[in-house]
Amino acid sequence: MEKIQGFDILKHEKSKRIVSIKIQDEILEKLIFPFNKFDITTLEYKPFTRFTIAKNLDDLSDNKLSKLMNSIIKDRETGCFIIGPKKITSKIDDIFLVKLSTAIAHLIGIPNYDSMAGKYYARFYVKHEDRSDSYLRKAYKNMDLHTDGTYVKEITDWLLMTKIEEKNAEGGETTMLHLDNWEHCKDLFNNPIGKQNFIWGSPKSKNIEYKVEHPIFSLDKKRRPQISYIDQFPEPKNMDQGIFLQKLSDGLEESKNKTIIKLSVGSSIIANNYFWLHGRKSFKENKNLSRELLRIRGKFLQ
Ligand SMILES: [Fe+2]
Structure with missing residues (x-):
């Protein structure tokens, strides 16, 4: 693995396709001052300030961090990394984590x-009680393997998820599956129904008025399979599409090759959205359960 001063870079213990990047204290300390230059409102209102804090982070690695992250995320062999503070101190609060996630995202691309x-x-x-209309906040339901951005017009090349805070959580692990490790990939990819156009809608909470149409499987430039799929949003047009989706869903959920990860508080997982699927196991019931997450989805820089 590559060496960058101030960062511990290792293969993740659960998967050789995932790289673990731990940020040492000396780097985190040096980020506090430049991060304090902007508050969250400024970052939200002035997009260029997000690039400023991204550059602050990259400069502390002699610009090696952005190169490393981009090479991992675009490499079919890996395509995923977990990055976060090596140690959580009192200085690393939710505001710091929003800024750190913003900086990481802007070294890879532009958020949607x-x-x-x-x-x-x-x-x-994600809490004990929930009245929402999607699996995102349903703590006691499995969130099945899926990719993001299936129901929007924007391109979703990658996604970032940061665990901001967690209390009384048992279970709720992140599940990850790389297409090239999936036992049923060839079989389902070769079924012509997967290359038909499907209609994708979304529930009210997503605030998307339109529907989109696209196939589930496609090929990348090197003719390797890519997937765009989530269980809740495709609207099958006929029995063939319905049965295909059921087969796909069963094939994904029964896979023995999922990687199950306990993301620690303060850490972010960043994955290529074309060949990595992600999901979440259900939590053990607890009235005081509380997990706060941050997500960013986006495009690669051109
Ligand atoms: Fe997702």
Whole structure:
């Protein structure tokens, strides 16, 4: 693995396709001053300030961090990394984590507008009680393997998820599956129904008025399979599409090759959205359960 002063870079213990990047204290300390230059409102209102804090972070690595992150996320062999403070201190609060996530995201690309939150990122809770209309906040339900951005017009090359805070959580691990490790990939990819156009809608909370049409499987430039899929939003047009979706869903959920990760507070997972699927296991019931997450989805820099 590459060496960068101030960062511990290792293969993740659970998967050789995931890189673990731990930020040492000396770097975090040096970020506090430049990060204090902008408050959250400024970052939300003035997009260029997000690039300023991204540059602050990259400069502390002699610009090696951005190169490393981009090479991981674009490499089919890996395509995923987890990055976060090596140690959580009192200085690393939720505001710091929003800024750190913003900096990391802007070294990889440009965030998409998140319609659910009305800004370039979304912060949301998973709690014991929930009245929402999607699996995102349903703590006691499995969130099945999926990719993001299936129901929007924007391109979603990558996604970032940061665990801001967590209390009384048991279970709720992140599940990840790389297409090239999926036992049923070839079989389902070769089924012509997967290359038909499907209609994708979304529930009210997502604030997307339109529907989009696209196939589930496509090929990248090197003719390797890519997937765009989530269980809740495709609207099958006929029995063939319905049965295909059921097969796909069963094939994903029964996979023995999922990587199960306990993301620590303060850490972010960043994944290529074309060949990595992600999900979440259900939590053990607890009235005081609370997890706060931050997400950013976006495009690669051109
Ligand atoms: Fe997702």
